[in-house]
Amino acid sequence: MPDTPALDIEGLTVRYGxxxxxxxxxxxxxxxxxxxxxxxxxxxxxxxxxAALGLFRPAAGRVRLLGRAPAEAVAAGGxxxxxxxxxxxxxxxVGEVLTLVRxxxxxxxPLADLLATAGIEELLGREVDALSGGQxxxxxxxxxxxxxxPLLVLDEPTSAMDVEGRQAFWTTMRGxxxxxxxxxxxxxxLDEADxxxxxxxxxxxxxxxxxxxxxxxxxxxxxxxxxxxxxxxRDGLGALPGVTxxxxxxxxxxxxTSDAEATLRALLAQRDALPGLEVRGATxxxxxxxxxxxxxxxxxxxxxx
Amino acid sequence: MTDLLLFQLRRVGRNRQYVFFTIVLPALxxxxxxxxxxxxxxxxxxxxxxxxxxxVSMMGYGAIGAALGATIxxxxxxxxxxxxxxxxxxxPPGTALAVxxxxxxxxxxxxxxxxxxxxxxxxxxxLGLGSWxxxxxxxxxxxxxxxxxxxxxxxxxxSQAAGAAMGIAGTALAALGGLWWPVEILPDGLVTLAxxxxxxxxxxxxxxxxxxxxxxxxxxxxxxxxGAVFSAAAVAVARRRPLHAVxx
Numbered sequence: 257m258p259d260t261p262a263l264d265i266e267g268l269t270v271r272y273g274x275x276x277x278x279x280x281x282x283x284x285x286x287x288x289x290x291x292x293x294x295x296x297x298x299x300x301x302x303x304x305x306x307a308a309l310g311l312f313r314p315a316a317g318r319v320r321l322l323g324r325a326p327a328e329a330v331a332a333g334g335x336x337x338x339x340x341x342x343x344x345x346x347x348x349x350v351g352e353v354l355t356l357v358r359x360x361x362x363x364x365x366p367l368a369d370l371l372a373t374a375g376i377e378e379l380l381g382r383e384v385d386a387l388s389g390g391q392x393x394x395x396x397x398x399x400x401x402x403x404x405x406p407l408l409v410l411d412e413p414t415s416a417m418d419v420e421g422r423q424a425f426w427t428t429m430r431g432x433x434x435x436x437x438x439x440x441x442x443x444x445x446l447d448e449a450d451x452x453x454x455x456x457x458x459x460x461x462x463x464x465x466x467x468x469x470x471x472x473x474x475x476x477x478x479x480x481x482x483x484x485x486x487x488x489x490r491d492g493l494g495a496l497p498g499v500t501x502x503x504x505x506x507x508x509x510x511x512x513t514s515d516a517e518a519t520l521r522a523l524l525a526q527r528d529a530l531p532g533l534e535v536r537g538a539t540x541x542x543x544x545x546x547x548x549x550x551x552x553x554x555x556x557x558x559x560x561x
Numbered sequence: 562m563t564d565l566l567l568f569q570l571r572r573v574g575r576n577r578q579y580v581f582f583t584i585v586l587p588a589l590x591x592x593x594x595x596x597x598x599x600x601x602x603x604x605x606x607x608x609x610x611x612x613x614x615x616x617v618s619m620m621g622y623g624a625i626g627a628a629l630g631a632t633i634x635x636x637x638x639x640x641x642x643x644x645x646x647x648x649x650x651x652x653p654p655g656t657a658l659a660v661x662x663x664x665x666x667x668x669x670x671x672x673x674x675x676x677x678x679x680x681x682x683x684x685x686x687x688l689g690l691g692s693w694x695x696x697x698x699x700x701x702x703x704x705x706x707x708x709x710x711x712x713x714x715x716x717x718x719x720s721q722a723a724g725a726a727m728g729i730a731g732t733a734l735a736a737l738g739g740l741w742w743p744v745e746i747l748p749d750g751l752v753t754l755a756x757x758x759x760x761x762x763x764x765x766x767x768x769x770x771x772x773x774x775x776x777x778x779x780x781x782x783x784x785x786x787x788g789a790v791f792s793a794a795a796v797a798v799a800r801r802r803p804l805h806a807v808x809x
Contacts, residue, residue: 342645342649
């Protein structure tokens, strides 16, 4: 059984009423990989995660977790998950919830190590209702880790954490990956995907837009934006080296570029002045737009797989 | 299942409001109403034994509150995401629901017993030991109807509505079903309404036992019908609105 993939999704389609949230996604994650599902809000990440965990029945497609149906894999203690809308029961203490969950597993993570890993040593006696957002996330992490499951599925796990909390969290995740756990997480932060994942799967509009090593995907979506004011005609801007899109409002011109330096050299050679010049990293939304409008098959700097 | 049952019992038992409304308040009412209506009746030369009447009515009132309060809470566990979280822990599907049914059924008992003790030792109601046991047993079994109602409401309602529903449903069932005042003193229209409430027939089980007879077939059948309708409604709502869903 260890040869079966940790997660194997074929032709997954999810609909909410008339809305198509996931549109025929195929995704196979071998054991031991750390994979980021990267996408903007509404891209379909959570729907993929929830369908993978068996939280609802997809409209079409097949999901196997560790070679089994999702509910069976969960029942067998093979999966731990942090859900975006998961939560803790009111009128309890952290320690009580943790004990309840740990006792569901035949071979739970040793308590002291679990508490240290999740960073909740001081929270055991605390009332759940009195926890801060970040503390709550750490307790939910402890619940996900409680059974030392081979597969961890995390849906935007750091959304309620501050910067320090995030760093500690991802250090923990890298440690787990080093110990051989398969970690699959959804995020809309490119830097998180880049820092932690072996492999980044970019999701947008319910489809997989790119799938490859973090470095390859990053080079594809980490473009730059060149902005300046241009009162006159703007013919030919789209033909400048590196430019992938021309936008802007009023006098403001925004050039999306895959090679900011080449674009700037060409611009400076053409024009005497570039008032209000700015060069910025493209936002993830711009990058996704680019990926959506320029399909993988025609991309010149194509990503492996 | 046992772990989760104890966990849930501890949570509900820890809620002071729950303990107050399902045990303390019915016990206080048992004494208060018996004094108020008993004194009135004595002044008018009435014969009815208000000690016995309110013993049964307040056992019913407390039990209904306990059954509803313990089960409508499902809505809270859905809204916090706890029920979703349980779905990714090795807990068999349906266990959370089964545990809440069991918690509702178990927590009816303290309420029944405390009110019975108050009836016996404060109001001086005298029954044989067999009758006491039969009274508590019958009222316990009948409370299943309200467990079913509470589960249905818990699945159907969002957390804010659920909080209100615990108070309103218990109060309406008690007031309209003739638990707070004897049905005999009500005008005809309200008597008809009372006889349309499951709470009226629930208390009728107890009144039958206290008067020394077996529960009437009519009361049993009516309660059975209410229980069937509430259960069917709960199942129908659960199909449309799974407990682990985020919303809707």
